[in-house]
Amino acid sequence: MKIAIIGAGNMGGAIARGLATGTLVRAEDLTVTAHTQATLDRLSADVPSLHTTLSNLEACRDASMVLLCIKPWLVQSVLEEIYPAIHASNPLLISVAAGITFDQLNTFLAGDQRPMVRIIPNTAISIKQSPTLICFNNQVEEAQKAFVKALFDELGSAIVIDEAHMAAGTAVTSCGIAYALQYIKAAIQGAIELGFYPQVAKQMIDQTVLGAVNLLEQNGTMPDTEIYKVCTPGGITIKGLNEMTREGFDNAVIQGLKKAAGK
Template sequence: MSLSHKIAFVGGGQMAEALIGGILAAKLCVPDRIWATDPAAVRLDHLKKTFGIQVGGSNREAAAWGDVVMLAVKPQVFDGVLKEIGGELADALIVSIAAGVPISRIAGICGGQTRVIRAMPNMPALVHEGMTALAIGSCAHEQDVATVRCIFESVGKVVPVEERLMDAVTGLSGSGPAYVFLAIEALTDGGVKMGVPREIAAVLAAQTVLGAAQMVLKTGQHPARLKDQVASPGGTTIAGLHRLEQGGLRATLIDAVEAATKRSQELGR
């Protein structure tokens, strides 16, 4: 699929970089159809040198230029940026990746008939293995949904969700990579403690997590069933699992998702 749209990124951080890279790698559009703004000149220089896109200028200029305007700024500054550019967005498709900011708030600032799609991607989009959830505003057209889905599929998988679930999605898949990085680090340290060289332990841990995730996705089996296939009676794995249960790993991960979800809800107030 090729996009005829001009795409403006208001905010040029890591997620914007991932999406720009995905769009261009998938040949959805050419570099001169993408414009990015950011308060940090070093970010703009990096994006210009890496991708050859248009950079700089004001947020309002970029928003007025774009057919699709990607709002890739932090929730803490989101309202200020949106009020700055809201007058330029009447005819644009707005895509927000800000955690906790509801579609109703965006429409309230920009106008009730604004076409808005809310997205929650995650960090693995940087290596085209991202997971993005999309919540569709009531004024968005079917073609708008197809366009946004195409953009985010260039950096990974996409699922549609009801907007009421977006805070939970943020706590699960949005923040989830950090939980997994921590687990990989801990597994690596465990290997080092047992005498495995760190560089080897890191590869063993990361590939083990990757392989386990692929088994869940490709087999469609419940993770508990796959776990049971590894844990033989009286073996090493069940001994390790027992210790994880004693340490409360399962409950702690559930608590982490809940805490991150509540923080996303706080950001939306």
């Protein structure tokens, strides 16, 4: 299956590198574009067997799947540019552009109804550890849905939701990686105040967070279950937890997510 990736930045570049080293697509079947040759040269240096071109139209000819990995404000002009190829071969169109709806994509395509997918990864896609939110429009066939989900499962974990939840999901996962990192940053600062050097503090917090996530995954538990295992009645953990809640930790996270989701 020939796949065109339009835009080779943080998202497009990481998706290209990830798919090229995965099991479902051959690197030779990927054609990647960018605005500048320098970006394509960097990509080719990493994965020489990828095809690259500065021509979006050329990349889309014969493609069964086209991934739009350009900034949201470029989606309309790029779709107009590649329209002849899309009109001729009817590829599955996958948009990574945050906030651009199916309705807008349809409008940019002169009202054509065609199979389309919206995806939202986060930056951990560069290490194949991204949650990728996926929603499909009504024209996408079941086999196409399964293939797209499998592609992004290889780059972390694919989560299919409906379009109405994409903005909220973007806040939770795509913005959410920054919130998770903010916890790590704050914990490092606390550990430094308690007398640890920054690198030692970082090592302690990184492994603590990694272990917490792996516990949830491997035990199939919710956080409360693992939290209460640590809370001796009258002990220090519950004192720390309750102080964090009093200081607004839970509420700050909830309100931050709602703000990012536009609620």
